[in-house]
Amino acid sequence: MAAAIKAKDSIAVVQLHHAGMRAPAALIGEQPHCPSTDEETGARTLSTGEVGALVEDFILAAKRAEAAGFDGVEVHGAHGYILSQFLSPEINRREDEYGGDLAGRSRVIFDIVNGIRARCKPDFNVSIRLSPERFGLRLAEVREVAQGLMAEGAIDFLDMSLWDVFKEPVEEDFKGRGLLSYFTDLDRGDVKLGVAGKVNSVRSANQCLDQGVDFVLLGRAAILHHDFPLQAMGNPDFQSTPLPVSADYLRAQGLGEDFLVYMSN
Ligand SMILES: Cc1cc2nc3c(=O)[nH]c(=O)nc-3n(C[C@H](O)[C@H](O)[C@H](O)COP(=O)(O)O)c2cc1C
Structure with missing residues:
Protein backbone atom coordinates (compact mmCIF):
# COMPACT_ATOMS: atom_id res chain seq x y z
CA MET A 1 0.00 0.00 0.00
CA ALA A 2 1.23 3.51 -0.71
CA ALA A 3 0.46 4.81 2.75
CA ALA A 4 0.25 3.03 6.08
CA ILE A 5 -3.25 2.97 7.51
CA LYS A 6 -3.38 4.11 11.11
CA ALA A 7 -6.36 3.66 13.41
CA LYS A 8 -6.62 7.41 13.94
CA ASP A 9 -7.11 7.88 10.19
CA SER A 10 -10.21 5.73 10.07
CA ILE A 11 -13.72 7.11 9.99
CA ALA A 12 -17.10 5.39 10.24
CA VAL A 13 -19.38 6.02 7.29
CA VAL A 14 -22.80 4.47 6.71
CA GLN A 15 -24.25 3.89 3.25
CA LEU A 16 -27.72 5.26 2.40
CA HIS A 17 -29.65 2.97 0.04
CA HIS A 18 -32.96 3.13 -1.78
CA ALA A 19 -33.60 0.32 -4.25
CA GLY A 20 -36.56 1.90 -6.10
CA MET A 21 -37.87 -0.49 -8.74
CA ARG A 22 -35.32 -3.11 -7.70
CA ALA A 23 -37.19 -3.65 -4.41
CA PRO A 24 -39.52 -6.66 -4.89
CA ALA A 25 -43.15 -5.98 -3.88
CA ALA A 26 -43.17 -9.25 -1.90
CA LEU A 27 -40.30 -7.94 0.21
CA ILE A 28 -41.43 -4.35 0.81
CA GLY A 29 -45.17 -5.07 1.06
CA GLU A 30 -46.18 -2.44 -1.51
CA GLN A 31 -45.83 -1.65 -5.19
CA PRO A 32 -42.25 -0.54 -5.86
CA HIS A 33 -41.72 2.91 -7.36
CA CYS A 34 -39.21 4.49 -9.68
CA PRO A 35 -38.72 7.57 -11.88
CA SER A 36 -41.04 6.24 -14.63
CA THR A 37 -43.41 3.29 -14.81
CA ASP A 38 -41.54 0.05 -15.38
CA GLU A 39 -43.46 -2.88 -16.81
CA GLU A 40 -40.85 -5.52 -16.02
CA THR A 41 -40.83 -4.86 -12.26
CA GLY A 42 -44.36 -3.44 -11.99
CA ALA A 43 -42.96 -0.23 -10.48
CA ARG A 44 -45.08 2.93 -10.57
CA THR A 45 -43.99 6.49 -11.36
CA LEU A 46 -43.20 8.73 -8.38
CA SER A 47 -45.12 12.02 -8.38
CA THR A 48 -43.09 15.24 -8.38
CA GLY A 49 -44.01 15.72 -4.71
CA GLU A 50 -42.85 12.20 -3.87
CA VAL A 51 -39.46 12.87 -5.51
CA GLY A 52 -39.08 15.93 -3.25
CA ALA A 53 -39.95 13.66 -0.31
CA LEU A 54 -37.35 11.12 -1.51
CA VAL A 55 -34.67 13.84 -1.44
CA GLU A 56 -35.76 14.86 2.06
CA ASP A 57 -35.72 11.20 3.21
CA PHE A 58 -32.06 10.84 2.17
CA ILE A 59 -31.17 14.06 3.99
CA LEU A 60 -33.04 12.98 7.14
CA ALA A 61 -31.31 9.58 7.00
CA ALA A 62 -27.96 11.40 6.95
CA LYS A 63 -29.02 13.50 9.92
CA ARG A 64 -29.96 10.33 11.82
CA ALA A 65 -26.55 8.85 10.97
CA GLU A 66 -24.93 12.04 12.30
CA ALA A 67 -27.01 11.87 15.50
CA ALA A 68 -26.03 8.21 15.91
CA GLY A 69 -22.33 9.18 15.88
CA PHE A 70 -21.22 8.33 12.37
CA ASP A 71 -18.54 10.54 10.82
CA GLY A 72 -20.28 10.59 7.46
CA VAL A 73 -22.54 8.95 4.91
CA GLU A 74 -22.10 7.47 1.49
CA VAL A 75 -25.10 8.08 -0.78
CA HIS A 76 -25.68 4.98 -2.92
CA GLY A 77 -26.06 6.27 -6.46
CA ALA A 78 -24.81 3.09 -8.16
CA HIS A 79 -25.85 -0.46 -9.14
CA GLY A 80 -29.22 0.45 -10.65
CA TYR A 81 -30.66 1.68 -7.34
CA ILE A 82 -33.05 4.61 -7.36
CA LEU A 83 -30.55 7.44 -7.89
CA SER A 84 -29.01 5.70 -10.89
CA GLN A 85 -32.56 5.00 -12.11
CA PHE A 86 -33.03 8.79 -12.16
CA LEU A 87 -29.73 9.23 -14.04
CA SER A 88 -30.60 6.65 -16.67
CA PRO A 89 -32.19 8.09 -19.83
CA GLU A 90 -33.73 4.66 -20.47
CA ILE A 91 -35.41 4.33 -17.08
CA ASN A 92 -36.14 8.01 -16.42
CA ARG A 93 -38.65 9.28 -18.98
CA ARG A 94 -40.07 12.02 -16.74
CA GLU A 95 -41.18 15.35 -18.10
CA ASP A 96 -40.92 17.34 -14.87
CA GLU A 97 -37.78 18.99 -13.42
CA TYR A 98 -36.40 15.56 -12.37
CA GLY A 99 -36.21 14.21 -15.93
CA GLY A 100 -35.27 15.26 -19.44
CA ASP A 101 -31.70 16.48 -19.91
CA LEU A 102 -28.79 15.45 -17.70
CA ALA A 103 -29.33 18.45 -15.40
CA GLY A 104 -32.86 17.22 -14.77
CA ARG A 105 -31.98 13.55 -14.40
CA SER A 106 -29.13 14.29 -11.97
CA ARG A 107 -31.10 16.89 -9.96
CA VAL A 108 -32.03 14.44 -7.17
CA ILE A 109 -28.35 13.56 -6.65
CA PHE A 110 -27.25 17.20 -6.39
CA ASP A 111 -30.23 18.10 -4.18
CA ILE A 112 -29.41 15.22 -1.82
CA VAL A 113 -25.66 15.81 -1.44
CA ASN A 114 -26.06 19.59 -1.21
CA GLY A 115 -28.87 19.13 1.31
CA ILE A 116 -26.76 16.81 3.46
CA ARG A 117 -23.82 19.22 3.26
CA ALA A 118 -26.02 22.16 4.31
CA ARG A 119 -27.87 20.44 7.11
CA CYS A 120 -25.22 18.26 8.78
CA LYS A 121 -22.22 19.55 10.74
CA PRO A 122 -19.53 21.23 8.59
CA ASP A 123 -17.01 18.40 8.95
CA PHE A 124 -19.57 15.66 8.27
CA ASN A 125 -18.13 13.42 5.56
CA VAL A 126 -20.31 13.25 2.46
CA SER A 127 -19.56 10.79 -0.29
CA ILE A 128 -21.35 9.14 -3.17
CA ARG A 129 -21.06 5.82 -4.95
CA LEU A 130 -21.68 5.89 -8.70
CA SER A 131 -21.36 3.24 -11.39
CA PRO A 132 -20.92 4.22 -15.03
CA GLU A 133 -22.42 1.26 -16.91
CA ARG A 134 -25.52 -0.95 -17.21
CA PHE A 135 -29.10 0.14 -16.46
CA GLY A 136 -29.03 2.43 -19.51
CA LEU A 137 -26.36 4.67 -18.00
CA ARG A 138 -24.02 6.55 -20.34
CA LEU A 139 -20.37 6.79 -19.42
CA ALA A 140 -20.00 10.39 -20.66
CA GLU A 141 -22.98 11.48 -18.57
CA VAL A 142 -21.85 9.74 -15.38
CA ARG A 143 -18.43 11.30 -15.89
CA GLU A 144 -20.03 14.74 -16.23
CA VAL A 145 -22.03 14.22 -13.03
CA ALA A 146 -18.90 13.07 -11.20
CA GLN A 147 -17.04 16.16 -12.41
CA GLY A 148 -19.92 18.41 -11.37
CA LEU A 149 -20.03 16.93 -7.86
CA MET A 150 -16.29 17.40 -7.51
CA ALA A 151 -16.34 20.94 -8.86
CA GLU A 152 -19.12 22.02 -6.51
CA GLY A 153 -17.22 20.68 -3.49
CA ALA A 154 -20.40 18.91 -2.48
CA ILE A 155 -18.59 15.67 -1.69
CA ASP A 156 -15.45 14.58 0.15
CA PHE A 157 -15.11 11.21 -1.59
CA LEU A 158 -16.24 9.79 -4.90
CA ASP A 159 -16.55 6.00 -4.89
CA MET A 160 -16.66 4.60 -8.42
CA SER A 161 -18.01 1.07 -8.51
CA LEU A 162 -16.70 -0.39 -11.77
CA TRP A 163 -17.23 -4.15 -11.07
CA ASP A 164 -13.77 -4.63 -12.60
CA VAL A 165 -11.23 -1.84 -12.17
CA PHE A 166 -9.14 -3.25 -15.02
CA LYS A 167 -11.84 -3.50 -17.70
CA GLU A 168 -12.42 -1.36 -20.74
CA PRO A 169 -15.72 0.51 -21.17
CA VAL A 170 -18.64 -1.36 -22.74
CA GLU A 171 -19.52 1.59 -25.00
CA GLU A 172 -17.69 1.29 -28.33
CA ASP A 173 -16.82 5.00 -28.53
CA PHE A 174 -14.81 4.78 -25.32
CA LYS A 175 -12.88 1.55 -25.90
CA GLY A 176 -9.08 1.58 -26.25
CA ARG A 177 -8.33 2.65 -22.70
CA GLY A 178 -9.35 1.53 -19.22
CA LEU A 179 -12.73 2.49 -17.75
CA LEU A 180 -10.92 3.71 -14.65
CA SER A 181 -8.94 6.27 -16.65
CA TYR A 182 -12.15 8.16 -17.46
CA PHE A 183 -12.40 9.04 -13.77
CA THR A 184 -8.75 9.46 -12.79
CA ASP A 185 -8.41 12.22 -15.38
CA LEU A 186 -11.18 14.36 -13.91
CA ASP A 187 -10.28 17.56 -12.09
CA ARG A 188 -10.61 16.31 -8.52
CA GLY A 189 -9.84 19.41 -6.47
CA ASP A 190 -9.79 18.28 -2.83
CA VAL A 191 -12.12 15.35 -3.48
CA LYS A 192 -10.67 11.85 -2.99
CA LEU A 193 -11.35 9.18 -5.62
CA GLY A 194 -11.88 5.55 -4.65
CA VAL A 195 -12.60 2.56 -6.89
CA ALA A 196 -14.12 -0.87 -6.41
CA GLY A 197 -14.21 -4.01 -8.53
CA LYS A 198 -11.98 -7.07 -8.36
CA VAL A 199 -9.37 -5.51 -6.11
CA ASN A 200 -8.31 -8.72 -4.40
CA SER A 201 -4.58 -8.40 -3.75
CA VAL A 202 -1.95 -5.90 -2.66
CA ARG A 203 -0.73 -5.94 -6.25
CA SER A 204 -4.13 -5.01 -7.72
CA ALA A 205 -4.62 -2.32 -5.05
CA ASN A 206 -1.23 -0.83 -5.91
CA GLN A 207 -2.04 -0.93 -9.63
CA CYS A 208 -5.05 1.29 -8.90
CA LEU A 209 -3.00 3.66 -6.75
CA ASP A 210 -0.38 3.81 -9.52
CA GLN A 211 -3.10 4.85 -11.95
CA GLY A 212 -3.90 7.80 -9.72
CA VAL A 213 -6.76 6.75 -7.48
CA ASP A 214 -6.59 7.81 -3.84
CA PHE A 215 -7.97 4.64 -2.24
CA VAL A 216 -9.51 1.29 -3.09
CA LEU A 217 -12.68 -0.33 -1.82
CA LEU A 218 -12.89 -4.04 -1.15
CA GLY A 219 -16.01 -6.15 -1.61
C1 LIG B 1 -22.38 -10.01 -0.57
C2 LIG B 1 -22.21 -8.66 -1.19
C3 LIG B 1 -22.97 -7.58 -0.72
C4 LIG B 1 -22.83 -6.31 -1.30
N1 LIG B 1 -23.54 -5.28 -0.78
C5 LIG B 1 -23.34 -4.03 -1.27
C6 LIG B 1 -23.98 -2.91 -0.69
O1 LIG B 1 -24.76 -3.03 0.26
N2 LIG B 1 -23.73 -1.69 -1.23
C7 LIG B 1 -22.86 -1.53 -2.27
O2 LIG B 1 -22.64 -0.39 -2.69
N3 LIG B 1 -22.24 -2.56 -2.83
C8 LIG B 1 -22.44 -3.80 -2.36
N4 LIG B 1 -21.79 -4.86 -2.93
C9 LIG B 1 -20.86 -4.61 -4.06
C10 LIG B 1 -19.46 -4.41 -3.52
O3 LIG B 1 -19.39 -3.26 -2.69
C11 LIG B 1 -18.45 -4.23 -4.64
O4 LIG B 1 -18.65 -3.01 -5.30
C12 LIG B 1 -18.51 -5.36 -5.65
O5 LIG B 1 -18.64 -6.61 -4.98
C13 LIG B 1 -17.28 -5.39 -6.54
O6 LIG B 1 -16.13 -5.38 -5.75
P1 LIG B 1 -15.32 -6.74 -5.40
O7 LIG B 1 -14.87 -7.29 -6.72
O8 LIG B 1 -14.20 -6.25 -4.52
O9 LIG B 1 -16.26 -7.67 -4.69
C14 LIG B 1 -21.92 -6.13 -2.38
C15 LIG B 1 -21.18 -7.22 -2.85
C16 LIG B 1 -21.32 -8.48 -2.28
C17 LIG B 1 -20.48 -9.61 -2.82
Missing part, protein backbone atom coordinates in the same frame (compact mmCIF):
# COMPACT_ATOMS: atom_id res chain seq x y z
CA ARG A 220 -15.51 -9.89 -1.81
CA ALA A 221 -11.89 -9.79 -0.66
CA ALA A 222 -12.98 -8.19 2.62
CA ILE A 223 -15.67 -10.83 3.08
CA LEU A 224 -13.16 -13.61 2.44
CA HIS A 225 -10.59 -11.97 4.75
CA HIS A 226 -12.11 -9.87 7.54
CA ASP A 227 -8.59 -8.56 8.25
CA PHE A 228 -7.54 -7.94 4.61
CA PRO A 229 -6.00 -4.47 5.29
CA LEU A 230 -3.91 -5.76 8.18
CA GLN A 231 -2.67 -8.74 6.18
CA ALA A 232 -1.96 -6.46 3.20
CA MET A 233 0.17 -4.13 5.30
CA GLY A 234 2.34 -7.00 6.45
CA ASN A 235 2.68 -8.84 3.15
CA PRO A 236 3.17 -7.25 -0.30
CA ASP A 237 2.30 -10.61 -1.93
CA PHE A 238 -0.98 -10.99 -0.08
CA GLN A 239 -3.92 -11.99 -2.24
CA SER A 240 -7.39 -13.14 -1.51
CA THR A 241 -8.15 -16.86 -1.39
CA PRO A 242 -9.74 -18.19 -4.62
CA LEU A 243 -13.50 -18.80 -4.87
CA PRO A 244 -15.54 -20.84 -4.18
CA VAL A 245 -15.14 -21.28 -0.43
CA SER A 246 -17.18 -23.36 1.99
CA ALA A 247 -19.77 -22.06 4.45
CA ASP A 248 -17.44 -23.09 7.26
CA TYR A 249 -14.68 -20.96 5.76
CA LEU A 250 -17.02 -17.93 5.81
CA ARG A 251 -18.21 -18.73 9.36
CA ALA A 252 -14.57 -18.65 10.43
CA GLN A 253 -14.34 -15.13 8.93
CA GLY A 254 -17.17 -14.05 11.21
CA LEU A 255 -20.18 -14.19 8.86
CA GLY A 256 -23.50 -14.77 10.62
CA GLU A 257 -26.02 -17.39 9.47
CA ASP A 258 -28.30 -14.85 7.68
CA PHE A 259 -25.35 -13.48 5.72
CA LEU A 260 -24.36 -17.04 4.76
CA VAL A 261 -27.84 -17.56 3.24
CA TYR A 262 -27.46 -14.26 1.35
CA MET A 263 -24.01 -15.30 0.10
CA SER A 264 -25.29 -18.68 -1.09
CA ASN A 265 -27.59 -16.78 -3.49
Whole structure:
Protein backbone atom coordinates (compact mmCIF):
# COMPACT_ATOMS: atom_id res chain seq x y z
CA MET A 1 0.00 0.00 0.00
CA ALA A 2 1.23 3.51 -0.71
CA ALA A 3 0.46 4.81 2.75
CA ALA A 4 0.25 3.03 6.08
CA ILE A 5 -3.25 2.97 7.51
CA LYS A 6 -3.38 4.11 11.11
CA ALA A 7 -6.36 3.66 13.41
CA LYS A 8 -6.62 7.41 13.94
CA ASP A 9 -7.11 7.88 10.19
CA SER A 10 -10.21 5.73 10.07
CA ILE A 11 -13.72 7.11 9.99
CA ALA A 12 -17.10 5.39 10.24
CA VAL A 13 -19.38 6.02 7.29
CA VAL A 14 -22.80 4.47 6.71
CA GLN A 15 -24.25 3.89 3.25
CA LEU A 16 -27.72 5.26 2.40
CA HIS A 17 -29.65 2.97 0.04
CA HIS A 18 -32.96 3.13 -1.78
CA ALA A 19 -33.60 0.32 -4.25
CA GLY A 20 -36.56 1.90 -6.10
CA MET A 21 -37.87 -0.49 -8.74
CA ARG A 22 -35.32 -3.11 -7.70
CA ALA A 23 -37.19 -3.65 -4.41
CA PRO A 24 -39.52 -6.66 -4.89
CA ALA A 25 -43.15 -5.98 -3.88
CA ALA A 26 -43.17 -9.25 -1.90
CA LEU A 27 -40.30 -7.94 0.21
CA ILE A 28 -41.43 -4.35 0.81
CA GLY A 29 -45.17 -5.07 1.06
CA GLU A 30 -46.18 -2.44 -1.51
CA GLN A 31 -45.83 -1.65 -5.19
CA PRO A 32 -42.25 -0.54 -5.86
CA HIS A 33 -41.72 2.91 -7.36
CA CYS A 34 -39.21 4.49 -9.68
CA PRO A 35 -38.72 7.57 -11.88
CA SER A 36 -41.04 6.24 -14.63
CA THR A 37 -43.41 3.29 -14.81
CA ASP A 38 -41.54 0.05 -15.38
CA GLU A 39 -43.46 -2.88 -16.81
CA GLU A 40 -40.85 -5.52 -16.02
CA THR A 41 -40.83 -4.86 -12.26
CA GLY A 42 -44.36 -3.44 -11.99
CA ALA A 43 -42.96 -0.23 -10.48
CA ARG A 44 -45.08 2.93 -10.57
CA THR A 45 -43.99 6.49 -11.36
CA LEU A 46 -43.20 8.73 -8.38
CA SER A 47 -45.12 12.02 -8.38
CA THR A 48 -43.09 15.24 -8.38
CA GLY A 49 -44.01 15.72 -4.71
CA GLU A 50 -42.85 12.20 -3.87
CA VAL A 51 -39.46 12.87 -5.51
CA GLY A 52 -39.08 15.93 -3.25
CA ALA A 53 -39.95 13.66 -0.31
CA LEU A 54 -37.35 11.12 -1.51
CA VAL A 55 -34.67 13.84 -1.44
CA GLU A 56 -35.76 14.86 2.06
CA ASP A 57 -35.72 11.20 3.21
CA PHE A 58 -32.06 10.84 2.17
CA ILE A 59 -31.17 14.06 3.99
CA LEU A 60 -33.04 12.98 7.14
CA ALA A 61 -31.31 9.58 7.00
CA ALA A 62 -27.96 11.40 6.95
CA LYS A 63 -29.02 13.50 9.92
CA ARG A 64 -29.96 10.33 11.82
CA ALA A 65 -26.55 8.85 10.97
CA GLU A 66 -24.93 12.04 12.30
CA ALA A 67 -27.01 11.87 15.50
CA ALA A 68 -26.03 8.21 15.91
CA GLY A 69 -22.33 9.18 15.88
CA PHE A 70 -21.22 8.33 12.37
CA ASP A 71 -18.54 10.54 10.82
CA GLY A 72 -20.28 10.59 7.46
CA VAL A 73 -22.54 8.95 4.91
CA GLU A 74 -22.10 7.47 1.49
CA VAL A 75 -25.10 8.08 -0.78
CA HIS A 76 -25.68 4.98 -2.92
CA GLY A 77 -26.06 6.27 -6.46
CA ALA A 78 -24.81 3.09 -8.16
CA HIS A 79 -25.85 -0.46 -9.14
CA GLY A 80 -29.22 0.45 -10.65
CA TYR A 81 -30.66 1.68 -7.34
CA ILE A 82 -33.05 4.61 -7.36
CA LEU A 83 -30.55 7.44 -7.89
CA SER A 84 -29.01 5.70 -10.89
CA GLN A 85 -32.56 5.00 -12.11
CA PHE A 86 -33.03 8.79 -12.16
CA LEU A 87 -29.73 9.23 -14.04
CA SER A 88 -30.60 6.65 -16.67
CA PRO A 89 -32.19 8.09 -19.83
CA GLU A 90 -33.73 4.66 -20.47
CA ILE A 91 -35.41 4.33 -17.08
CA ASN A 92 -36.14 8.01 -16.42
CA ARG A 93 -38.65 9.28 -18.98
CA ARG A 94 -40.07 12.02 -16.74
CA GLU A 95 -41.18 15.35 -18.10
CA ASP A 96 -40.92 17.34 -14.87
CA GLU A 97 -37.78 18.99 -13.42
CA TYR A 98 -36.40 15.56 -12.37
CA GLY A 99 -36.21 14.21 -15.93
CA GLY A 100 -35.27 15.26 -19.44
CA ASP A 101 -31.70 16.48 -19.91
CA LEU A 102 -28.79 15.45 -17.70
CA ALA A 103 -29.33 18.45 -15.40
CA GLY A 104 -32.86 17.22 -14.77
CA ARG A 105 -31.98 13.55 -14.40
CA SER A 106 -29.13 14.29 -11.97
CA ARG A 107 -31.10 16.89 -9.96
CA VAL A 108 -32.03 14.44 -7.17
CA ILE A 109 -28.35 13.56 -6.65
CA PHE A 110 -27.25 17.20 -6.39
CA ASP A 111 -30.23 18.10 -4.18
CA ILE A 112 -29.41 15.22 -1.82
CA VAL A 113 -25.66 15.81 -1.44
CA ASN A 114 -26.06 19.59 -1.21
CA GLY A 115 -28.87 19.13 1.31
CA ILE A 116 -26.76 16.81 3.46
CA ARG A 117 -23.82 19.22 3.26
CA ALA A 118 -26.02 22.16 4.31
CA ARG A 119 -27.87 20.44 7.11
CA CYS A 120 -25.22 18.26 8.78
CA LYS A 121 -22.22 19.55 10.74
CA PRO A 122 -19.53 21.23 8.59
CA ASP A 123 -17.01 18.40 8.95
CA PHE A 124 -19.57 15.66 8.27
CA ASN A 125 -18.13 13.42 5.56
CA VAL A 126 -20.31 13.25 2.46
CA SER A 127 -19.56 10.79 -0.29
CA ILE A 128 -21.35 9.14 -3.17
CA ARG A 129 -21.06 5.82 -4.95
CA LEU A 130 -21.68 5.89 -8.70
CA SER A 131 -21.36 3.24 -11.39
CA PRO A 132 -20.92 4.22 -15.03
CA GLU A 133 -22.42 1.26 -16.91
CA ARG A 134 -25.52 -0.95 -17.21
CA PHE A 135 -29.10 0.14 -16.46
CA GLY A 136 -29.03 2.43 -19.51
CA LEU A 137 -26.36 4.67 -18.00
CA ARG A 138 -24.02 6.55 -20.34
CA LEU A 139 -20.37 6.79 -19.42
CA ALA A 140 -20.00 10.39 -20.66
CA GLU A 141 -22.98 11.48 -18.57
CA VAL A 142 -21.85 9.74 -15.38
CA ARG A 143 -18.43 11.30 -15.89
CA GLU A 144 -20.03 14.74 -16.23
CA VAL A 145 -22.03 14.22 -13.03
CA ALA A 146 -18.90 13.07 -11.20
CA GLN A 147 -17.04 16.16 -12.41
CA GLY A 148 -19.92 18.41 -11.37
CA LEU A 149 -20.03 16.93 -7.86
CA MET A 150 -16.29 17.40 -7.51
CA ALA A 151 -16.34 20.94 -8.86
CA GLU A 152 -19.12 22.02 -6.51
CA GLY A 153 -17.22 20.68 -3.49
CA ALA A 154 -20.40 18.91 -2.48
CA ILE A 155 -18.59 15.67 -1.69
CA ASP A 156 -15.45 14.58 0.15
CA PHE A 157 -15.11 11.21 -1.59
CA LEU A 158 -16.24 9.79 -4.90
CA ASP A 159 -16.55 6.00 -4.89
CA MET A 160 -16.66 4.60 -8.42
CA SER A 161 -18.01 1.07 -8.51
CA LEU A 162 -16.70 -0.39 -11.77
CA TRP A 163 -17.23 -4.15 -11.07
CA ASP A 164 -13.77 -4.63 -12.60
CA VAL A 165 -11.23 -1.84 -12.17
CA PHE A 166 -9.14 -3.25 -15.02
CA LYS A 167 -11.84 -3.50 -17.70
CA GLU A 168 -12.42 -1.36 -20.74
CA PRO A 169 -15.72 0.51 -21.17
CA VAL A 170 -18.64 -1.36 -22.74
CA GLU A 171 -19.52 1.59 -25.00
CA GLU A 172 -17.69 1.29 -28.33
CA ASP A 173 -16.82 5.00 -28.53
CA PHE A 174 -14.81 4.78 -25.32
CA LYS A 175 -12.88 1.55 -25.90
CA GLY A 176 -9.08 1.58 -26.25
CA ARG A 177 -8.33 2.65 -22.70
CA GLY A 178 -9.35 1.53 -19.22
CA LEU A 179 -12.73 2.49 -17.75
CA LEU A 180 -10.92 3.71 -14.65
CA SER A 181 -8.94 6.27 -16.65
CA TYR A 182 -12.15 8.16 -17.46
CA PHE A 183 -12.40 9.04 -13.77
CA THR A 184 -8.75 9.46 -12.79
CA ASP A 185 -8.41 12.22 -15.38
CA LEU A 186 -11.18 14.36 -13.91
CA ASP A 187 -10.28 17.56 -12.09
CA ARG A 188 -10.61 16.31 -8.52
CA GLY A 189 -9.84 19.41 -6.47
CA ASP A 190 -9.79 18.28 -2.83
CA VAL A 191 -12.12 15.35 -3.48
CA LYS A 192 -10.67 11.85 -2.99
CA LEU A 193 -11.35 9.18 -5.62
CA GLY A 194 -11.88 5.55 -4.65
CA VAL A 195 -12.60 2.56 -6.89
CA ALA A 196 -14.12 -0.87 -6.41
CA GLY A 197 -14.21 -4.01 -8.53
CA LYS A 198 -11.98 -7.07 -8.36
CA VAL A 199 -9.37 -5.51 -6.11
CA ASN A 200 -8.31 -8.72 -4.40
CA SER A 201 -4.58 -8.40 -3.75
CA VAL A 202 -1.95 -5.90 -2.66
CA ARG A 203 -0.73 -5.94 -6.25
CA SER A 204 -4.13 -5.01 -7.72
CA ALA A 205 -4.62 -2.32 -5.05
CA ASN A 206 -1.23 -0.83 -5.91
CA GLN A 207 -2.04 -0.93 -9.63
CA CYS A 208 -5.05 1.29 -8.90
CA LEU A 209 -3.00 3.66 -6.75
CA ASP A 210 -0.38 3.81 -9.52
CA GLN A 211 -3.10 4.85 -11.95
CA GLY A 212 -3.90 7.80 -9.72
CA VAL A 213 -6.76 6.75 -7.48
CA ASP A 214 -6.59 7.81 -3.84
CA PHE A 215 -7.97 4.64 -2.24
CA VAL A 216 -9.51 1.29 -3.09
CA LEU A 217 -12.68 -0.33 -1.82
CA LEU A 218 -12.89 -4.04 -1.15
CA GLY A 219 -16.01 -6.15 -1.61
CA ARG A 220 -15.51 -9.89 -1.81
CA ALA A 221 -11.89 -9.79 -0.66
CA ALA A 222 -12.98 -8.19 2.62
CA ILE A 223 -15.67 -10.83 3.08
CA LEU A 224 -13.16 -13.61 2.44
CA HIS A 225 -10.59 -11.97 4.75
CA HIS A 226 -12.11 -9.87 7.54
CA ASP A 227 -8.59 -8.56 8.25
CA PHE A 228 -7.54 -7.94 4.61
CA PRO A 229 -6.00 -4.47 5.29
CA LEU A 230 -3.91 -5.76 8.18
CA GLN A 231 -2.67 -8.74 6.18
CA ALA A 232 -1.96 -6.46 3.20
CA MET A 233 0.17 -4.13 5.30
CA GLY A 234 2.34 -7.00 6.45
CA ASN A 235 2.68 -8.84 3.15
CA PRO A 236 3.17 -7.25 -0.30
CA ASP A 237 2.30 -10.61 -1.93
CA PHE A 238 -0.98 -10.99 -0.08
CA GLN A 239 -3.92 -11.99 -2.24
CA SER A 240 -7.39 -13.14 -1.51
CA THR A 241 -8.15 -16.86 -1.39
CA PRO A 242 -9.74 -18.19 -4.62
CA LEU A 243 -13.50 -18.80 -4.87
CA PRO A 244 -15.54 -20.84 -4.18
CA VAL A 245 -15.14 -21.28 -0.43
CA SER A 246 -17.18 -23.36 1.99
CA ALA A 247 -19.77 -22.06 4.45
CA ASP A 248 -17.44 -23.09 7.26
CA TYR A 249 -14.68 -20.96 5.76
CA LEU A 250 -17.02 -17.93 5.81
CA ARG A 251 -18.21 -18.73 9.36
CA ALA A 252 -14.57 -18.65 10.43
CA GLN A 253 -14.34 -15.13 8.93
CA GLY A 254 -17.17 -14.05 11.21
CA LEU A 255 -20.18 -14.19 8.86
CA GLY A 256 -23.50 -14.77 10.62
CA GLU A 257 -26.02 -17.39 9.47
CA ASP A 258 -28.30 -14.85 7.68
CA PHE A 259 -25.35 -13.48 5.72
CA LEU A 260 -24.36 -17.04 4.76
CA VAL A 261 -27.84 -17.56 3.24
CA TYR A 262 -27.46 -14.26 1.35
CA MET A 263 -24.01 -15.30 0.10
CA SER A 264 -25.29 -18.68 -1.09
CA ASN A 265 -27.59 -16.78 -3.49
C1 LIG B 1 -22.38 -10.01 -0.57
C2 LIG B 1 -22.21 -8.66 -1.19
C3 LIG B 1 -22.97 -7.58 -0.72
C4 LIG B 1 -22.83 -6.31 -1.30
N1 LIG B 1 -23.54 -5.28 -0.78
C5 LIG B 1 -23.34 -4.03 -1.27
C6 LIG B 1 -23.98 -2.91 -0.69
O1 LIG B 1 -24.76 -3.03 0.26
N2 LIG B 1 -23.73 -1.69 -1.23
C7 LIG B 1 -22.86 -1.53 -2.27
O2 LIG B 1 -22.64 -0.39 -2.69
N3 LIG B 1 -22.24 -2.56 -2.83
C8 LIG B 1 -22.44 -3.80 -2.36
N4 LIG B 1 -21.79 -4.86 -2.93
C9 LIG B 1 -20.86 -4.61 -4.06
C10 LIG B 1 -19.46 -4.41 -3.52
O3 LIG B 1 -19.39 -3.26 -2.69
C11 LIG B 1 -18.45 -4.23 -4.64
O4 LIG B 1 -18.65 -3.01 -5.30
C12 LIG B 1 -18.51 -5.36 -5.65
O5 LIG B 1 -18.64 -6.61 -4.98
C13 LIG B 1 -17.28 -5.39 -6.54
O6 LIG B 1 -16.13 -5.38 -5.75
P1 LIG B 1 -15.32 -6.74 -5.40
O7 LIG B 1 -14.87 -7.29 -6.72
O8 LIG B 1 -14.20 -6.25 -4.52
O9 LIG B 1 -16.26 -7.67 -4.69
C14 LIG B 1 -21.92 -6.13 -2.38
C15 LIG B 1 -21.18 -7.22 -2.85
C16 LIG B 1 -21.32 -8.48 -2.28
C17 LIG B 1 -20.48 -9.61 -2.82
